[in-house]
Amino acid sequence: MSDTTGTGAAPAPLGTGGPGPMVRAERVHKSFGLVEVLRGIDLEVRNGEVFCLVGPSGSGKSTFLRCINHLEKINAGRLWVDGDLVGYRQKGDKLYEMREREVARRRRDIGMVFQRFNLFPHMTALENVMEAPVQVKGKSRKAAREQAERLLERVGLADRMRNYPAQLSGGQQQRVAIARALAMEPKLMLFDEPTSALDPELVGEVLDVMRQLAEEGMTMIVVTHEMGFAREVGDSLVFMDAGMVVEAGSPREVLTNPQHERTRAFLSKVL
Numbered sequence: 001m002s003d004t005t006g007t008g009a010a011p012a013p014l015g016t017g018g019p020g021p022m023v024r025a026e027r028v029h030k031s032f033g034l035v036e037v038l039r040g041i042d043l044e045v046r047n048g049e050v051f052c053l054v055g056p057s058g059s060g061k062s063t064f065l066r067c068i069n070h071l072e073k074i075n076a077g078r079l080w081v082d083g084d085l086v087g088y089r090q091k092g093d094k095l096y097e098m099r100e101r102e103v104a105r106r107r108r109d110i111g112m113v114f115q116r117f118n119l120f121p122h123m124t125a126l127e128n129v130m131e132a133p134v135q136v137k138g139k140s141r142k143a144a145r146e147q148a149e150r151l152l153e154r155v156g157l158a159d160r161m162r163n164y165p166a167q168l169s170g171g172q173q174q175r176v177a178i179a180r181a182l183a184m185e186p187k188l189m190l191f192d193e194p195t196s197a198l199d200p201e202l203v204g205e206v207l208d209v210m211r212q213l214a215e216e217g218m219t220m221i222v223v224t225h226e227m228g229f230a231r232e233v234g235d236s237l238v239f240m241d242a243g244m245v246v247e248a249g250s251p252r253e254v255l256t257n258p259q260h261e262r263t264r265a266f267l268s269k270v271l
């Protein structure tokens, strides 16, 4: 089944930063042991778009995001981010697996925000946002602090910079997590149910920050159950079930006029 390392006809390179899509998946398969979790995902995320991914629990949404930044290795198919094959280097028509170092370097260009904020508990909001630019990118502390202050202002936390995570609400912690991801100046942001661990009254402030990011032109893949957000802010929406794309289109189209019974059944539960 695997053709990831094969020499099948490779499409023309898409070109970094060029007009090609930010993410392209072709027949992406992923198994854990005998369980096939992704069963041939085909999709394309354009530069600058907000791409919403919805589907029932266990359908493979998080796994797919983890494949995009190579936290999981795909078993078959091809996956490109900004024109580069994820985890492989192409020479002529041969593919070579990348070293972990190189994988890690590519991963820096992709920001990820999880349901659980995973902030460092012993660091203030400011220190959390400064950490990776200083440690990973070698930025000076002064430059990293200035950048972190700007980012925390941007997510509405100018008055909370010196607070530790335990002194912040869930919504505030999630906004710090977004600022922390942005501090690496990513070209793509992945959000995995960023609001589903939050009390309902805190969801809006996080969605507002994401809406603002979208307006600024950030390319975003958002796994969410917030259909209002998907409809208002999303450019595309994909409904996944059992490791396959069941339906794709504009959020308005898919949400108001789903074509498949499985999509209708899912939407009737979350809308």
Ligand SMILES: Nc1ncnc2c1ncn2[C@@H]1O[C@H](COP(=O)(O)OP(=O)(O)OP(=O)(O)O)[C@@H](O)[C@H]1O
Pocket: 032, 037, 055, 056, 057, 058, 059, 060, 061, 062, 063, 064
């Ligand atoms: N590391 C792993 N080892 C074994 N099975 C896994 C692993 N990660 C995920 N799975 C399985 O893969 C399937 C898809 O999981 P995934 O987390 O991608 O679903 P999801 O769509 O994100 O679901 P949810 O909405 O609950 O977050 C599940 O059946 C899960 O148990």
Ligand SMILES: [Mg+2]
Pocket: 061, 062, 063, 192
């Ligand atoms: Mg998930």
